[in-house]
Amino acid sequence: MLKTFRIGGIHPKENKFSAGKAIQPIAIPAQVVIPLAQHIGAPCQPVVKKGDKVKVGTLIGKTVGFVSANIHSSVSGTVLKIDKAFDSSGYKRDAVFVNVDGDEWEETIDRSEALVKECTLTSKEIIDKISAAGIVGMGGATFPAHVKLIPPPGTKAETLIINAVECEPYLTSDHQLMMEKTEEILIGTTILMKAINVNKAVIGIENNKKDAINKFTVAAKSYPGITVQPLKVQYPQGGEKQLIDAIIQRQVPSGTLPISVGVIVQNVGTAFAVYEAVQKNKPLVERVVTVTGKDVKNPCNVLSRVGIPLSNLIDFAGGLPETTGKIISGGPMMGKAIASVDIPVTKGTSGILIIPTLESKRERMNDCIRCTKCINVCPMGLNPTLLMNLTEYSEWDRAEKDRITDCIECGSCSYTCPSNRPLLDYIRLGKGKVMGIIRARKA
Amino acid sequence: MENKLIVSPSPHVHSGDSIEKNMYGVLIALIPAFLVAVYVFRLDALIITALSVLFCMGFEYLIAKYIMKKTPTIFDGSAIITGVLLAFNVPSNLPIWILAIGALFAIGVVKMSFGGLGNNIFNPAIAGRIFLLISFPAQMTTWPTPNVGATTDAITSATVLSHLKFSPEALPAIKDMFFGFEGGSIGEMSALALLIGLIYMLWKKIITWHIPISIIASVAVFTGILYLFNPTPIYNPLIHLFSGGLMLGAVFMATDYVTSPMTKSGMLIYGVSIGLITVAIRLWGAYPEGVSFAILLMNAFTPLINNYTTPKRFGEVVKNG
Numbered sequence: 171m172l173k174t175f176r177i178g179g180i181h182p183k184e185n186k187f188s189a190g191k192a193i194q195p196i197a198i199p200a201q202v203v204i205p206l207a208q209h210i211g212a213p214c215q216p217v218v219k220k221g222d223k224v225k226v227g228t229l230i231g232k233t234v235g236f237v238s239a240n241i242h243s244s245v246s247g248t249v250l251k252i253d254k255a256f257d258s259s260g261y262k263r264d265a266v267f268v269n270v271d272g273d274e275w276e277e278t279i280d281r282s283e284a285l286v287k288e289c290t291l292t293s294k295e296i297i298d299k300i301s302a303a304g305i306v307g308m309g310g311a312t313f314p315a316h317v318k319l320i321p322p323p324g325t326k327a328e329t330l331i332i333n334a335v336e337c338e339p340y341l342t343s344d345h346q347l348m349m350e351k352t353e354e355i356l357i358g359t360t361i362l363m364k365a366i367n368v369n370k371a372v373i374g375i376e377n378n379k380k381d382a383i384n385k386f387t388v389a390a391k392s393y394p395g396i397t398v399q400p401l402k403v404q405y406p407q408g409g410e411k412q413l414i415d416a417i418i419q420r421q422v423p424s425g426t427l428p429i430s431v432g433v434i435v436q437n438v439g440t441a442f443a444v445y446e447a448v449q450k451n452k453p454l455v456e457r458v459v460t461v462t463g464k465d466v467k468n469p470c471n472v473l474s475r476v477g478i479p480l481s482n483l484i485d486f487a488g489g490l491p492e493t494t495g496k497i498i499s500g501g502p503m504m505g506k507a508i509a510s511v512d513i514p515v516t517k518g519t520s521g522i523l524i525i526p527t528l529e530s531k532r533e534r535m536n537d538c539i540r541c542t543k544c545i546n547v548c549p550m551g552l553n554p555t556l557l558m559n560l561t562e563y564s565e566w567d568r569a570e571k572d573r574i575t576d577c578i579e580c581g582s583c584s585y586t587c588p589s590n591r592p593l594l595d596y597i598r599l600g601k602g603k604v605m606g607i608i609r610a611r612k613a
Numbered sequence: 614m615e616n617k618l619i620v621s622p623s624p625h626v627h628s629g630d631s632i633e634k635n636m637y638g639v640l641i642a643l644i645p646a647f648l649v650a651v652y653v654f655r656l657d658a659l660i661i662t663a664l665s666v667l668f669c670m671g672f673e674y675l676i677a678k679y680i681m682k683k684t685p686t687i688f689d690g691s692a693i694i695t696g697v698l699l700a701f702n703v704p705s706n707l708p709i710w711i712l713a714i715g716a717l718f719a720i721g722v723v724k725m726s727f728g729g730l731g732n733n734i735f736n737p738a739i740a741g742r743i744f745l746l747i748s749f750p751a752q753m754t755t756w757p758t759p760n761v762g763a764t765t766d767a768i769t770s771a772t773v774l775s776h777l778k779f780s781p782e783a784l785p786a787i788k789d790m791f792f793g794f795e796g797g798s799i800g801e802m803s804a805l806a807l808l809i810g811l812i813y814m815l816w817k818k819i820i821t822w823h824i825p826i827s828i829i830a831s832v833a834v835f836t837g838i839l840y841l842f843n844p845t846p847i848y849n850p851l852i853h854l855f856s857g858g859l860m861l862g863a864v865f866m867a868t869d870y871v872t873s874p875m876t877k878s879g880m881l882i883y884g885v886s887i888g889l890i891t892v893a894i895r896l897w898g899a900y901p902e903g904v905s906f907a908i909l910l911m912n913a914f915t916p917l918i919n920n921y922t923t924p925k926r927f928g929e930v931v932k933n934g
Contacts, residue, residue: 177925180628183626339626411927411928421928423928424926424928494618495617495619496618496625498625502623502624503624503625503626505623505625506623507619507620507621507625508620509618509620525625531619533627533631536632536686536730536731537728537730538731539632539691539730539870539871540731540871540873540875541635541870545875546821549927550926550927551923551924551926551927552924552926553875553924555875556875556919572923573926579623581623584624585624585626585627585628586628587630588630588634589631594623594624595622598622
């Protein structure tokens with residue numbers, strides 16, 4: 171029996187069309203737009219101005235506050251302006267426009283392919299380097315990586331878990347990265363272990379990536395303390411709490427962080443970014459993106475600099491299909507529908523998913539028939555239909571008591587509802603409202 | 614192209630599950646019991662079932678269209694299920710006009726007056742059956758002799774449970790009860806056929822095991838304990854399990870989505886209570902059969918159970934691995 175998490179879960183059709191496709195670089199266009207808010211937390215302050223020359227890796231946005239991540243230029247050229255531009259949020263936000271000129275990198279960056287295994291830095295030096303490089307959680311949530319590596323006082327990490335689950339259907343960027351950068355990821359993992367001072371790391375991989383499981387199991391033998399844990403395919407196993415439950419059978423209590431059970435989780439893409447930052451001095455300026463969809467001509471995995479418009483990536487995959495109805499940044503379960511293909515790739519763009527019109531519209535909603543399927547699939551043990559009703563009737567006290575804030579917004583309830591009820595839409599609304607009430611109470 | 618992109622919140626895919634799929638799944642699960650009924654009662658079973666379905670769909674259509682002024686959804690399968698279950702709960706020689714009254718009560722009063730599918734408090738078929746049982750006790754408790762191997766079908770006979778209550782010496786073999794050749798209502802014949810339906814619904818994940826198994830287990834345990842102290846047929850757990858409407862009720866009536874609790878713990882409370890009330894009515898009540906009363910009573914408690922039970926929360930089993 172393969173391990174998995176113990177409450178709820180679904181198994182949507184995987185549709186991993188781009189699996190096994192080698193990562194190909196995307197050509198750099200004449201202009202890139204680099205948003206100053208690419209992470210959860212405060213947007214960066216720009217540190218360049220119009221007319222400044224920048225190279226690949228030049229700091230252009232500096233953190234404001236603790237929960238924030240530096241932004242570096244992903245190209246070389248001249249800063250055209252700092253202006254508002256649409257990003258995947260659907261709003262116009264501050265971004266640095268750079269006119270591209272050649273491809274010159276900062277001298278400190280080691281661009282060779284040579285593997286650097288040795289790392290003699292201390293924990294603090296590693297975390298500082300990760301922070302300076304602007305690394306965020308690469309799974310899509312974009313939480314600044316260094317913040318997670320500094321546990322609150324009084325807590326102690328025992329285990330590092332590397333999230334290599336990639337449970338979202340369609341997406342294969344992590345999978346392909348694992349196949350091509352196995353050693354680098356393992357070195358990155360070792361560095362993360364050193365940063366949080368643990369001697370045990372588990373890489374959780376779902377069983378639909380058998381080649382990656384085999385490759386890592388063999389390669390991990392020369393990295394002390396790292397083990398590979400194959401997992402039963404089940405969504406949302408990539409959820410932090412679900413992954414911890416699946417791997418060490420401990421459930422993070424409501425309202426607490428994974429550190430309360432002695433665990434720190436980092437994404438496999440983050441581990442690779444950490445390798446590049448610490449061993450190669452390379453800040454986070456590019457990432458692997460899956461471009462896919464049922465009618466996409468050439469579903470692929472590409473390496474894209476931050477700031478390149480999504481339309482360039484879509485063209486690379488064979489252009490926008492005639493049937494296009496919806497474009498998702500991310501995966502189909504938790505990704506964001508975007509209004510335009512002109513928005514730039516950011517640190518959190520794990521995939522571009524193009525959905526045909528036929529599958530883009532929701533079916534007509536019916537009354538709840540109380541079949542309890544949403545309860546059965548909820549990985550947090552909530553009652554989604556109740557939470558939807560409570561939101562509809564503004565019953566915030568009851569919604570808080572019924573743990574609306576525990577919702578991880580995985581969408582399993584809406585996915586499974588035979589009456590096509592927009593459960594998550596309402597719960598998200600109610601969750602925001604209740605969190606606001608809780609904040610106001612504490613203030 | 615640009616302007617035509619659809620923007621909506623996640624998730625962007627759906628399982629494709631629908632009310633229809635679940636309802637027609639239940640109907641498929643009812644097929645074995647229906648086949649047994651047709652084998653035992655011949656054309657009568659077919660006619661009563663077909664008419665009952667027609668009445669239910671017809672009343673729902675008329676009420677939805679002309680009284681509620683909304684688009685009728687009679688092909689979602691729920692009215693068909695109510696029709697089949699109502700037919701399964703009546704004798705095969707029930708006069709048609711009584712059947713029509715039962716269907717009108719079930720659909721008109723119990724289902725549609727609360728707002729239609731999803732909003733009713735009581736199971737329409739159960740309430741319809743009880744309405745008929747109270748209004749037409751003679752017609753509802755006169756069953757034709759099963760047609761298996763017999764040459765006539767005009768004789769009426771008592772059911773196992775009325776034997777149990779009023780003349781225990783005339784009890785049939787348990788084996789016959791299991792396979793379905795003893796007297797009773799149309800769909801109550803074969804425990805085996807109903808259990809096949811249960812297995813199908815569990816396999817297709819239409820229902821979970823909690824309600825049917827807890828009802829069956831609580832009846833078995835309750836009568837089993839009594840049987841240990843007093844081993845007479847009246848307490849025999851096997852007779853209680855395989856007779857009357859127990860299997861039909863446990864598998865198809867108590868598991869009705871709309872009128873049963875939503876949490877696993879609530880389902881167990883509901884199931885065990887139905888089992889206990891059923892046995893209590895059978896042994897000490899005025900009626901020989903108690904399943905439908907037990908279900909109806911627990912339907913009334915369902916909102917309360919929902920209010921006081923919660924799903925097993927993540928994080929409450931902190932360490933057990």
